[in-house]
Amino acid sequence: DAKTTQPPSMDCAEGRAANLPCNHSTISGNEYVYWYRQIHSQGPQYIIHGLKNNETNEMASLIITEDRKSSTLILPHATLRDTAVYYCIVNLSGYALNFGKGTSLLVTP
Amino acid sequence: DADVTQTPRNRITKTGKRIMLECSQTKGHDRMYWYRQDPGLGLRLIYYSFDVKDINKGEISDGYSVSRQAQAKFSLSLESAIPNQTALYFCATSDPDRRGRGEQFFGPGTRLTVL
Numbered sequence: 001d002a003k004t005t006q007p008p009s010m011d012c013a014e015g016r017a018a019n020l021p022c023n024h025s026t027i028s029g030n031e032y033v034y035w036y037r038q039i040h041s042q043g044p045q046y047i048i049h050g051l052k053n054n055e056t057n058e059m060a061s062l063i064i065t066e067d068r069k070s071s072t073l074i075l076p077h078a079t080l081r082d083t084a085v086y087y088c089i090v091n092l093s094g095y096a097l098n099f100g101k102g103t104s105l106l107v108t109p
Numbered sequence: 110d111a112d113v114t115q116t117p118r119n120r121i122t123k124t125g126k127r128i129m130l131e132c133s134q135t136k137g138h139d140r141m142y143w144y145r146q147d148p149g150l151g152l153r154l155i156y157y158s159f160d161v162k163d164i165n166k167g168e169i170s171d172g173y174s175v176s177r178q179a180q181a182k183f184s185l186s187l188e189s190a191i192p193n194q195t196a197l198y199f200c201a202t203s204d205p206d207r208r209g210r211g212e213q214f215f216g217p218g219t220r221l222t223v224l
Contacts, residue, residue: 041146041197044199045215093205095205096157101151
């Protein structure tokens with residue numbers, strides 16, 4: 001599996017956009033970029049995924065660079081409930097996930 | 110009702126005891142996984158199963174065994190528990206599709222303490 005690099009922690013003010021970066025320079029052509037988050041010791045929750053194109057859903061947007069070597073997860077209007085650890089994972093569809101340590105996002109009032 | 114359930118939610122046991130953690134899912138997925146999480150770390154894969162007849166070792170399978178009793182049930186056993194198996198254990202399910210979503214759905218976790 002391709003490995004990812006994420007900053008260990010980030011802060012964001014409530015109501016602002018949170019932009020979480022991820023580097024995955026060894027990604028292969030058929031691997032997807034997935035984002036999950038884990039709130040306090042709960043089971044991780046799927047957020048979004050993409051292959052080449054930018055994606056948006058009700059939770060977030062995913063921006064993937066043209067060379068696919070990095071991506072950014074955007075939470076457009078962060079709330080206190082978005083405080084969590086965010087994992088960027090590169091993988092084939094439907095296979096086991098390699099979580100890494102993720103980015104701990106703290107949203108402050 | 111939750112789609113993925115785990116029992117027990119919390120367990121304290123002693124070194125050398127045999128422990129079984131159970132996972133059930135109602136999503137109809139073929140693929141199931143067991144992960145372990147230690148404080149401050151991400152989840153690590155213990156075992157996974159792509160269908161009832163398929164069992165595969167993950168990154169950290171030593172000291173663990175699994176049983177896939179049915180499509181909906183996947184159990185994790187610690188034959189002789191040791192203190193460094195104290196961790197949070199998660200079960201997950203998935204079903205790949207052509208659009209690549211293949212997202213995994215996680216249970217609430219089992220907190221295991223081995224004294």
